[in-house]
Amino acid sequence: MSSLDTQKLNTIFELLENPRRRYVLYSLRRNAASMELDSLAERVAELEASDASARADDDHVRTVRVALHHVHLAKLADAGVVSHEPGRETVELAETEGFDRFLDQAVRVDCPM
Known part of the structure; x- marks a missing residue:
């Protein structure tokens, strides 16, 4: 994500509106x-x-893993915020211009870490 425009701003807000995606980003940053x-x-669970609102038991961790694999990581990767390819077991936070300041604010507001 380079300089911000309306479309990129909309993408940032869409990514950050979902708590599970925010927790992924918080965890990677930490x-x-x-x-x-x-x-x-496990960390997101x-x-x-x-x-x-949920328990971090084995079933919940499996549910989170499936949702990350099939939904959230793809959305974050498509936006260039994380690097994750299907079949790879490692998720990496990408360098992004403009996104970090929004993530910083989100962390301050709701990060339970």
């Missing part, structure tokens, strides 16, 4: 920008459990 998919799913 863990040196790279995590194995299983560890990432823990963060969701801290919201008291």
Whole structure:
């Protein structure tokens, strides 16, 4: 993501509107920008459990992993925010211009870490 325009701003807001995607980004940022998919799913499930709306049991972790694999990581990768290819087990936070300041604000507002 280079300089911001209306379309890029809309993409940023769309990405950050989903708590699960925000938790992915928070986790990657906190863990040196790279995590194995299983560890990432566990961390996201823990963060969701801290919201008291879900439990971080094995079933929930599996549910999160499937959703990350089939929905959220693809959306984040398409936007250039993370690097993840189907079949790879590593997810990496990408260098993005303009996105970081929005992620910083989101972390300040709702990050339970």
